[in-house]
Amino acid sequence: MAATIKDIAKRLNISVSTVSYALNGGPRPVAPELRERVLQVAKELDYRPNRLAKSLITRRSHIVGVVRDASAHDLVTSPYMQGVLNGVLNAAEEMGQNVLVVTRLDPHDLEGAVDRLLEGHVDGLIFVATFTLTPLYAELAKRRFPYVVLSGTDQAAPSVCVDNAGGVRLALEHLYSLGHRRIGHIEGIPGHFDGRERYEAFRAFLRERNLPIEPHWVACGMFTPFEGATAARAILARPDRPTALFCANDEMAIAALGVARDLGIRVPEELSVVGFDDAVNASYCHPPLTTVRQPSEEMGAAALRTLLERIEDQSPAHLMRFPATLVVRSSTAPPTKGALS
Amino acid sequence: MAATIKDIAKRLNISVSTVSYALNGGPRPVAPELRERVLQVAKELDYRPNRLAKSLITRRSHIVGVVRDASAHDLVTSPYMQGVLNGVLNAAEEMGQNVLVVTRLDPHDLEGAVDRLLEGHVDGLIFVATFTLTPLYAELAKRRFPYVVLSGTDQAAPSVCVDNAGGVRLALEHLYSLGHRRIGHIEGIPGHFDGRERYEAFRAFLRERNLPIEPHWVACGMFTPFEGATAARAILARPDRPTALFCANDEMAIAALGVARDLGIRVPEELSVVGFDDAVNASYCHPPLTTVRQPSEEMGAAALRTLLERIEDQSPAHLMRFPATLVVRSSTAPPTKGALS
DNA sequence: CTGAAAGCGCTTACAG
DNA sequence: CTGAAAGCGCTTACAG
Numbered sequence: 001m002a003a004t005i006k007d008i009a010k011r012l013n014i015s016v017s018t019v020s021y022a023l024n025g026g027p028r029p030v031a032p033e034l035r036e037r038v039l040q041v042a043k044e045l046d047y048r049p050n051r052l053a054k055s056l057i058t059r060r061s062h063i064v065g066v067v068r069d070a071s072a073h074d075l076v077t078s079p080y081m082q083g084v085l086n087g088v089l090n091a092a093e094e095m096g097q098n099v100l101v102v103t104r105l106d107p108h109d110l111e112g113a114v115d116r117l118l119e120g121h122v123d124g125l126i127f128v129a130t131f132t133l134t135p136l137y138a139e140l141a142k143r144r145f146p147y148v149v150l151s152g153t154d155q156a157a158p159s160v161c162v163d164n165a166g167g168v169r170l171a172l173e174h175l176y177s178l179g180h181r182r183i184g185h186i187e188g189i190p191g192h193f194d195g196r197e198r199y200e201a202f203r204a205f206l207r208e209r210n211l212p213i214e215p216h217w218v219a220c221g222m223f224t225p226f227e228g229a230t231a232a233r234a235i236l237a238r239p240d241r242p243t244a245l246f247c248a249n250d251e252m253a254i255a256a257l258g259v260a261r262d263l264g265i266r267v268p269e270e271l272s273v274v275g276f277d278d279a280v281n282a283s284y285c286h287p288p289l290t291t292v293r294q295p296s297e298e299m300g301a302a303a304l305r306t307l308l309e310r311i312e313d314q315s316p317a318h319l320m321r322f323p324a325t326l327v328v329r330s331s332t333a334p335p336t337k338g339a340l341s
Numbered sequence: 342m343a344a345t346i347k348d349i350a351k352r353l354n355i356s357v358s359t360v361s362y363a364l365n366g367g368p369r370p371v372a373p374e375l376r377e378r379v380l381q382v383a384k385e386l387d388y389r390p391n392r393l394a395k396s397l398i399t400r401r402s403h404i405v406g407v408v409r410d411a412s413a414h415d416l417v418t419s420p421y422m423q424g425v426l427n428g429v430l431n432a433a434e435e436m437g438q439n440v441l442v443v444t445r446l447d448p449h450d451l452e453g454a455v456d457r458l459l460e461g462h463v464d465g466l467i468f469v470a471t472f473t474l475t476p477l478y479a480e481l482a483k484r485r486f487p488y489v490v491l492s493g494t495d496q497a498a499p500s501v502c503v504d505n506a507g508g509v510r511l512a513l514e515h516l517y518s519l520g521h522r523r524i525g526h527i528e529g530i531p532g533h534f535d536g537r538e539r540y541e542a543f544r545a546f547l548r549e550r551n552l553p554i555e556p557h558w559v560a561c562g563m564f565t566p567f568e569g570a571t572a573a574r575a576i577l578a579r580p581d582r583p584t585a586l587f588c589a590n591d592e593m594a595i596a597a598l599g600v601a602r603d604l605g606i607r608v609p610e611e612l613s614v615v616g617f618d619d620a621v622n623a624s625y626c627h628p629p630l631t632t633v634r635q636p637s638e639e640m641g642a643a644a645l646r647t648l649l650e651r652i653e654d655q656s657p658a659h660l661m662r663f664p665a666t667l668v669v670r671s672s673t674a675p676p677t678k679g680a681l682s
Numbered sequence: 683c684t685g686a687a688a689g690c691g692c693t694t695a696c697a698g
Numbered sequence: 699c700t701g702a703a704a705g706c707g708c709t710t711a712c713a714g
Contacts, residue, residue, distance in 0.1 A: 015701045053691035056393045076417045086415045098461045120439045356685045394707035
């Protein structure tokens with residue numbers, strides 16, 4: 001059907017090796033005039049290299065996999081995942097790589113998971129915001145299969161994540177310096193690296209400043225708007241509610257804004273809210289959200305580039321921490337006493 | 342390095358063909374006892390089939406490509422794309438297919454685009470919400486390469502889209518029956534199928550009801566929150582603004598809600614707003630958005646299944662229109678006179 | 683039920 | 699500078 005190098009060779013009465021070298025422009029020299037003719041015939045025949053055959057020999061498919069585990073029903077619900085994916089995709093295009101998406105990986109079915117991951121022709125994998133998949137990583141490491149962990153860490157592989165502790169500190173310092181002493185927290189997914197680190201940083205800060213850690217000022221919102229709203233209601237419906245709320249991502253923070261409005265709590269006058277991510281929505285919600293920015297696109301791009309290095313030359317495991325920055329908008333202000341309308 | 346069927350054959354002193362048939366459980370019968378031993382040795386050697394080699398022979402990679410053109414700087418900014426992608430991924434997993442993502446396709450570089458699309462080992466392609474890529478489609482059709490068009494139509498290929506005309510009619514009937522006669526529109530991307538169809542359906546409805554089509558009540562928001570907000574400001578800042586606004590997607594509608602708030606225009610008392618998509622945000626914004634629901638996940642899944650049929654047996658080109666439904670929430674109400682505070 | 687062999691479309695030593 | 703040949707890891711007619 002489709003033309004192969006054999007067809008070109010036959011047509012020109014030359015060997016396939018010469019065709020191959022001519023087409024690839026090396027590494028063996030080919031008489032320029034001959035090369036021209038090869039290219040000419042290739043075009044005539046609408047020749048298109050079969051990369052499968054090439055990959056079989058070179059052992060490189062130039063496809064990398066992006067992996068999401070089953071904890072996320074959707075691949076890209078969150079703005080954070082959007083940023084990461086865009087970063088990966090951009091970098092991949094730049095580096096001439098293709099991106100294969102593997103989603104809904106079942107972390108409990110180790111063998112099945114390994115099979116699925118290794119069957120996609122991929123040269124390497126990027127795990128994004130998954131539960132800690134240590135046994136799975138171990139299996140891959142045993143086979144010396146290249147992978148990198150994004151928003152997580154692994155002993156055996158390069159890992160990239162944001163400076164959660166620093167980011168949380170920025171957010172809480174901001175609230176503290178505004179005068180807040182009653183600070184609540186809506187937690188992400190406890191089993192996820194970011195959720196855990198942010199939660200722990202929150203507790204560490206309160207302890208450090210000798211602020212009260214009220215159990216009923218902390219609730220788990222699982223990084224989703226729906227559960228975030230439930231968590232916010234649980235915290236804000238109480239008479240002794242906090243004056244400020246730090247949320248582990250923007251989606252939950254925006255949901256909290258909605259809950260506050262429903263409860264007639266004015267933001268920022270009666271309640272300050274801080275998010276995490278700096279999603280697009282954060283500047284479009286009402287009031288515009290003060291949040292901790294994490295460079296998700298850069299992180300995605302870094303993960304891809306690191307993976308490529310890892311594939312090329314087995315570059316060593318290391319951790320890349322990206323700095324977080326505070327973006328102050330209008331959802332935070334000094335607490336006002338007795339404003340509980 | 343990794344074990345191959347040769348290694349297994351050698352170890353058992355049998356032929357590779359027998360190993361192959363044993364591993365695949367057919368189509369040639371293999372003595373059950375022998376088969377067991379093959380499987381046993383395969384496990385011992387941590388054998389893993391090289392699907393590249395298999396694909397080379399069977400001419401099926403079981404990878405399908407999802408294509409987005411360069412008009413979208415991000416792959417998955419919109420809730421609509423999230424839905425579609427999730428639908429594709431779900432169906433792909435169900436059908437044992439892998440999904441490769443091709444983004445930022447340059448529609449002006451026809452040859453480059455074709456090269457990129459055909460080089461990813463993919464069995465077929467799904468084009469999602471792209472500009473009309475007729476010449477590109479023609480090239481693929483010429484090569485009998487399977488593809489389907491999502492949110493668009495093509496003569497030569499299966500296409501899936503939503504019933505835009507019906508959906509818009511639902512939205513506008515709703516506004517009309519509430520008493521609105523001054524209706525504006527924030528347009529999507531004019532070069533996109535959905536943007537165009539919704540715009541045309543809007544005009545058709547107004548003509549049909551003999552309503553005024555005021556040029557300054559229509560503005561283009563390009564399906565984005567940012568440009569949507571600009572468009573909303575242009576329309577709403579005028580003294581003779583409309584009493585209702587139909588927006589071609591939810592993101593622009595939510596942006597319009599923000600603009601209305603900034604301008605001190607109360608929704609729905611002084612302005613009714615309707616969106617399109619029924620994104621997650623539509624129920625979390627304020628007020629919750631009345632919108633036209635399109636079943637984006639089902640559409641994505643349908644596109645994948647149709648593509649697979651097309652790959653299998655060259656099933657004929659046809660158009661699948663999915664129904665749209667109206668979801669009434671709180672952003673619409675009868676117009677009230679003289680409420681221009 | 684099993685083996686020996688051809689072949690998928692390439693790349694790349696080995697010879698000249 | 700070029701050709702003839704081996705081989706990547708499989709599948710699948712062709713023989714028995």
